[in-house]
Amino acid sequence: xxxxxxxxxxxxxxxxxxxxxxxxxxxxxxxxxxxxxxxxxxxxxxxxxxxxxxxxxxxxxxxxxxxxxxxxxxxxxxxxxxxxxxxxxxxxxxxxxxxxxxxxxxxxxxxxxxxxxxxxxxxxxxxxxxxxxxxxxxxxxxxxxxxxxxxxxxxxxxxxxxxxxxxxxxxxxxxxxxxxxxxxxxxxxxxxxxxxxxxxxxxxxxxxxxxxxxxxxxxxxxxxxxxxxxxxxxxxxxxxxxxxxxxxxxxxxxxxxxxxxxxxxxxxxxxxxxxxxxxxxxxxxxxxxxxxxxxxxxxxxxxxxxxxxxxxxxxxxxxxxxxxxxxxxxxxxxxxxxxxxxxxxxxxxxxxxxxxxxxxxxxxxxxxxxxxxxxxxxxxxxxxxxxxxxxxxxxxxxxxxxxxxxxxxxxxxxxxxxxxxxxxxxxxxxxxxxxxxxxxxxxxxxxxxxxxxxxxxxxxxxxxxxxxxxxxxxxxxxxxxxxxxxxxxxxxxxxxxxxxxxxxxxxxxxxxxxxxxxxxxxxxxxxxxxxxxxxxxxxxxxxxxxxxxxxxxxxxxxxxxxxxxxxxxxxxxxxxxxxxxxxxxxxxxxxxxxxxxxxxxxxxxx
Amino acid sequence: xxxxxxxxxxxxxxxxxxxxxxxxxxxxxxxxxxxxxxxxxxxxxxxxxxxxxxxxxxxxxxxxxxxxxxxxxxxxxxxxxxxxxxxxxxxxxxxxxxx
Numbered sequence: 001x002x003x004x005x006x007x008x009x010x011x012x013x014x015x016x017x018x019x020x021x022x023x024x025x026x027x028x029x030x031x032x033x034x035x036x037x038x039x040x041x042x043x044x045x046x047x048x049x050x051x052x053x054x055x056x057x058x059x060x061x062x063x064x065x066x067x068x069x070x071x072x073x074x075x076x077x078x079x080x081x082x083x084x085x086x087x088x089x090x091x092x093x094x095x096x097x098x099x100x101x102x103x104x105x106x107x108x109x110x111x112x113x114x115x116x117x118x119x120x121x122x123x124x125x126x127x128x129x130x131x132x133x134x135x136x137x138x139x140x141x142x143x144x145x146x147x148x149x150x151x152x153x154x155x156x157x158x159x160x161x162x163x164x165x166x167x168x169x170x171x172x173x174x175x176x177x178x179x180x181x182x183x184x185x186x187x188x189x190x191x192x193x194x195x196x197x198x199x200x201x202x203x204x205x206x207x208x209x210x211x212x213x214x215x216x217x218x219x220x221x222x223x224x225x226x227x228x229x230x231x232x233x234x235x236x237x238x239x240x241x242x243x244x245x246x247x248x249x250x251x252x253x254x255x256x257x258x259x260x261x262x263x264x265x266x267x268x269x270x271x272x273x274x275x276x277x278x279x280x281x282x283x284x285x286x287x288x289x290x291x292x293x294x295x296x297x298x299x300x301x302x303x304x305x306x307x308x309x310x311x312x313x314x315x316x317x318x319x320x321x322x323x324x325x326x327x328x329x330x331x332x333x334x335x336x337x338x339x340x341x342x343x344x345x346x347x348x349x350x351x352x353x354x355x356x357x358x359x360x361x362x363x364x365x366x367x368x369x370x371x372x373x374x375x376x377x378x379x380x381x382x383x384x385x386x387x388x389x390x391x392x393x394x395x396x397x398x399x400x401x402x403x404x405x406x407x408x409x410x411x412x413x414x415x416x417x418x419x420x421x422x423x424x425x426x427x428x429x430x431x432x433x434x435x436x437x438x439x440x441x442x443x444x445x446x447x448x449x450x451x452x453x454x455x456x457x458x459x460x461x462x463x464x465x466x467x468x469x470x471x472x473x474x475x476x477x478x479x480x481x482x483x484x485x486x487x488x489x490x491x492x493x494x495x496x497x498x499x500x501x502x503x504x505x506x507x508x509x510x511x512x513x514x515x516x517x518x519x520x521x522x523x524x525x526x527x528x529x530x531x532x533x534x535x536x537x538x539x540x541x542x543x544x545x546x547x548x549x550x551x552x553x554x555x556x557x558x559x560x561x562x563x564x565x566x567x568x569x570x571x572x573x574x575x576x577x578x579x580x581x582x583x584x585x586x587x588x589x590x591x592x593x594x595x596x597x598x599x600x601x602x603x604x605x606x
Numbered sequence: 607x608x609x610x611x612x613x614x615x616x617x618x619x620x621x622x623x624x625x626x627x628x629x630x631x632x633x634x635x636x637x638x639x640x641x642x643x644x645x646x647x648x649x650x651x652x653x654x655x656x657x658x659x660x661x662x663x664x665x666x667x668x669x670x671x672x673x674x675x676x677x678x679x680x681x682x683x684x685x686x687x688x689x690x691x692x693x694x695x696x697x698x699x700x701x702x703x704x705x
Contacts, residue, residue, distance in 0.1 A: 090652070090653075090656070093656070093659075100663050100666070101659045101660055101662070101663040102663070104656050104659060104660050105656065106653065106656055106657050106660060107653045182660045184660050184661075184663035184664040184667060185663065185667060186667075188667075188668075188669070226635065230639050230642070231638070231639070231642050232635040232638055232639060233634075233635070233638060234638075252667075252668065253668050256667075256668035256669060256672075257668070260669075503688060504688065504690060574683075580690060583690045
């Protein structure tokens, strides 16, 4: 085969040149090296070695794939592309009966630090402290403990603030997702709504009572990432479940009015505390439950104080005269008296065994109705002593005294009502006008449902109900109507609480001015209470008010608690758009005035 | 001869299905990424909705409304300024207020 000279040189034939350049050509196949005899076994051995190496590799691969313990490798693999992610779910909202938000969870950030990695300058730390609204010294103290790998600087930071903290780009400071519970109504409904802890678990109020309902179940999933760090596949380990929304029975407008009325009354009377409750007569729903002092649930710091107590539910007091209608009702039920029957209350005192019971004023001859209206202790005792103790107890227990109000609220007090067979004679007398028994304001409000309704009662509810529950009869409808009439007299000019009257509506209710017990003795401190309902012709709301230790010189419930009732009742009836049942006598004249105003307005071109 | 044709045919089917598998996998992932984005958006909108509801509740707070009303020089209704109109026949009472 003849080859061109150029190609031949490429093939290295020229390499032969150094051999001589004599022009002698050595053919490639004639390379002397090729002439060396190599034993055939060497190549076979090599082949065998190569083959067994491949076999070993294949075996190893098979082993890693399927044989023996593969979990380590799987873990290592997954660590490179599988992530287990927490998927947060949102805690349920709490709303009032009209859907106004009372509590909702908003996304926030938790700010943490790894103290050993933090190398920020003082200026940077000062900026961070300012954003966290934390004194610089406290921040430094938190970062001082270098042994700790992880410390929370703040648990619930607004996203906007968290973004500014992230912009500082400090090493060793990190963030992760969290929620922050918001309470837009603040202190107004604080006692009912309650609050949650940093972990969003209910700690007080409905947040605690209905925690199971509201609580969210956070989800978890395993997700596979692609090379662009996008999640491309997932596998749910736990589906996230948002908490259920809860609609309370409260009406935030009535709640606000009740809260303001209580707060102003406590401040005006220099009292220790106060509370008010508004119940819907038809359904037993709580339309308002206000306490003062109160607290702002949005602030975490000054909790744990006395202001946290929901006095209306957890505190009991000896109510005094507000219980008289129940003993009179028991007497009417037993048929021992009639409303028009008269009793001699002069000279304004009566001796029972070794105790003298007095009236504030001597009244003389009174009908049963007047005894309630004028709140005569003597008259009430005379009537109640004609009753077997058990009859009195039955009505008290039927009204719910001595048993906690089942509203599913933590710490609702039962009050004290001892069994009738343990009563001594003098106790029966004092219990008939409200001493020796203790009740919470909620119990008092619930008990007045009996008179506001026709002698039956319904359970009290803090959550909105779809329909009114069926009532359970406690006293006969005639008895309830008689008491209603007496209570209307009590809230009139001839009764103890003319200040409870309101324009446009007939109201009924009873005052109670009771001495407080301290260390087993009655002291010169009072609890002024008022329980009543309106409109008297067809009651829609029960309002109960309690002012603890009024200290402004006035302590009679007619002066202290009755005006609060009037204020709350007026506002509630207007909010609920209840038709007035007592038009002022001069309304014809008013109408004429209106016509005049209207025509003059027309003249002025308005 | 027919044997070869069958094998050839199967090969084509195999290749086609392999391509199909790859395409399906690709589309699954693309759709999943889209779904993921949408879900994140839904969560963000939900959070925003919650924020706005809280904001609304805060602005519509009776206390805020009252403060605003007082700034405008309004005051609570007084019984003296309330005009009661008697019900006319139907038994429904009406009230109107006038200052």
